[in-house]
Amino acid sequence: MGTSSGVETANRLGYERAMFTPEKIKLIVEDKMPGSRVQVKDLTGTQDHFELTIVSKEFEGKGLVDRHRMVYAMFGSAVGAEIHALSLKTFTPAEYK
């Protein structure tokens, strides 16, 4: 039936993609933003749509655009490529209370 080709396609795509996992993303952020608290959710189970919640002092005094740019920069060209979607929630410790 129609499902077998879909599964094959998914497997092929999954195999070819450079893999990100929630654990890997957490490590990258914690490495680049020492002292931050990081939570990662795989939104689709396909390892390319993630939701990232970060609490960090480094966001203090920064607007949302700057905060998101800081996070995107940690992943280089992967955002928009291997990472199809990265949904961001950024807080300073005071905002997270």
Added chain:
Amino acid sequence: MSDSVHKQIEKEITENKIMVYMKGTPEMPQCGFSKAVVDVFEVLEAPFASRDVLSDPDLRDGIKTFTHWPTIPQVFINGKFIGGCDIIREMYFKGELEPLVKAALGK
């Protein structure tokens, strides 16, 4: 090449109070994040102009180099880059977007 795309973007964000670069059209968004942005402006009853980056590969790359922002959708109000889907939603829920939109539209 990207120079002329950037000029075109500059023109569009100047001529349109609210300009959205998205995947698909407001009637038929091709991505949940683009749809979320359209939903917010519809709830605010704010008319906006949009362009579909999926139908124009040069625009799809050009908008990213214009803002140094790697993802679509991208929203401009009064010629200023405001952010992507998460930022628009967050500003909406905090009540920050409506005054910005109203001021831009002169309401």
